[in-house]
Amino acid sequence: MNDERIRRLIQAELAGEISPENEAELQQALAENPDLKAIYGEERGLSALFARDRESIETPPGLEDRIIAGVLGDRARGRRLDFPRFARIGAAAAAILLVVGVSFWSGRRSTSATPDLSLGGLVERRDQLLRDLPEAERDAVSAAFAQAIERLRELDRRHEDERSRILEQLENAVGEKLGNRRDR
Amino acid sequence: MITAWPRTGTSPEKTSVKEGAENGTDDRLVSRLRTGSESAFREIVELYGPRIYALVSGMISDRSEAEDVVQEVFFKVHRKIQLFEGKSAFYTWLYRIALNTATDHLKRRRHRDAASLEDLPGFDVPAHEGAPELPLDRRELRRHLADAVAELPEIYRDIIVLREYEELSYEEIAATLGCSKGTVESRLFRARARLKDKLTTFLK
Numbered sequence: 001m002n003d004e005r006i007r008r009l010i011q012a013e014l015a016g017e018i019s020p021e022n023e024a025e026l027q028q029a030l031a032e033n034p035d036l037k038a039i040y041g042e043e044r045g046l047s048a049l050f051a052r053d054r055e056s057i058e059t060p061p062g063l064e065d066r067i068i069a070g071v072l073g074d075r076a077r078g079r080r081l082d083f084p085r086f087a088r089i090g091a092a093a094a095a096i097l098l099v100v101g102v103s104f105w106s107g108r109r110s111t112s113a114t115p116d117l118s119l120g121g122l123v124e125r126r127d128q129l130l131r132d133l134p135e136a137e138r139d140a141v142s143a144a145f146a147q148a149i150e151r152l153r154e155l156d157r158r159h160e161d162e163r164s165r166i167l168e169q170l171e172n173a174v175g176e177k178l179g180n181r182r183d184r
Numbered sequence: 185m186i187t188a189w190p191r192t193g194t195s196p197e198k199t200s201v202k203e204g205a206e207n208g209t210d211d212r213l214v215s216r217l218r219t220g221s222e223s224a225f226r227e228i229v230e231l232y233g234p235r236i237y238a239l240v241s242g243m244i245s246d247r248s249e250a251e252d253v254v255q256e257v258f259f260k261v262h263r264k265i266q267l268f269e270g271k272s273a274f275y276t277w278l279y280r281i282a283l284n285t286a287t288d289h290l291k292r293r294r295h296r297d298a299a300s301l302e303d304l305p306g307f308d309v310p311a312h313e314g315a316p317e318l319p320l321d322r323r324e325l326r327r328h329l330a331d332a333v334a335e336l337p338e339i340y341r342d343i344i345v346l347r348e349y350e351e352l353s354y355e356e357i358a359a360t361l362g363c364s365k366g367t368v369e370s371r372l373f374r375a376r377a378r379l380k381d382k383l384t385t386f387l388k
Contacts, residue, residue, distance in 0.1 A: 007373065007377075008369065008373055011369075011372060011373060012369070015347065015353075015372075016353075017353065017354050017369075042380065043376070045387045046376060046380055046383070047348075049325070049383065049386055049387065050329070050348040050349070052322075052325065053322075053325055053326060053329045054238070054348065054349055054351075056322045056325070056326060057237070057238050057326075059233070059237050059238075060247060060251060063233055063234070063237060063254065064229050064233045064234075066255070067229050067254065067258045068225065068226055070255050070259070071225070071255070071258055071262050072222055072262075147220075150220070
């Protein structure tokens with residue numbers, strides 16, 4: 001049995017991945033050739049080193065809380081509350097009503113009659129509204145806008161994926177047609 | 185199977201990563217997270233946070249750096265959850281994000297270290313606040329092992345941390361990296377051979 005074969009068997013044994021047949025082969029080889037015990041010791045030594053190091057890794061106290069605060073804190077600039085499903089739907093509907101309402105209201109003062117439903121437009125309108133609203137109402141309005149913005153982003157992502165798929169199909173189709181013509 | 189956990193006051197019970205995939209826990213959490221549930225995100229962080237920290241620590245010995253990377257991993261999970269298609273188990277997707285994020289960090293660090301003040305005498309790296317210091321020999325081992333792992337080529341490094349720090353089975357590693365069990369076995373063999381050369385002083 002060569003050096004690589006014996007090392008692979010030892011490695012499989014240390015990882016608990018050895019089959020009964022290979023285990024028997026390994027034990028027989030070790031019994032027949034005492035020199036292989038040095039290799040066995042070396043492989044076990046490396047695994048033991050990792051085990052010792054693994055044991056010394058302690059998760060820093062409060063890690064999970066810091067992650068949650070960091071990630072959700074960042075997100076909370078747009079949305080602070082974990083709404084139940086019905087409230088989210090309500091919030092989304094409220095956002096749409098708000099957008100339409102604000103557009104109508106601002107449309108009466110400007111020449112624009114069409115609400116700007118782009119992301120930038122929504123953000124601008126939200127900021128405009130929040131400036132004028134009493135503090136007690138800001139969180140709810142902000143959450144409604146965040147919900148709508150998130151949905152629009154998702155829509156953009158889907159459109160982007162769909163666009164890529166269409167282009168890919170077009171490329172394939174054109175490639176196939178040109179290929180067929182060349183073949184003829 | 186996961187048989188060892190990084191010690192922490194809040195570690196969950198020892199479970200296999202496959203368990204969460206097979207009993208539907210992960211799927212339910214992911215579905216809730218997709219709808220924007222903060223409590224689902226909390227559960228995911230509590231379930232996987234210590235595991236990801238152990239994985240990242242396998243290649244980054246500095247605790248504050250490792251924590252920053254873990255934070256970035258979960259930030260990406262939160263931001264990209266809509267892109268997770270559910271074709272593979274959630275843990276494989278999460279581990280891939282963790283491996284890629286840690287790899288990017290190592291690349292940035294190498295670049296930064298090229299002209300770092302820390303290499304000059306008199307500029308000690310401050311210890312991570314709040315974390316108890318390890319005894320010197322363990323700290324030495326931590327640093328040497330993590331540095332040796334970090335210097336491995338990426339294909340070997342990924343295998344080593346998934347096997348030696350996460351204690352994933354060959355099958356779980358194969359699922360995470362999208363390769364065969366035979367490839368896992370071969371790469372692990374070569375990775376260990378390289379490490380033995382680098383760690384001879386610790387193996388005597």
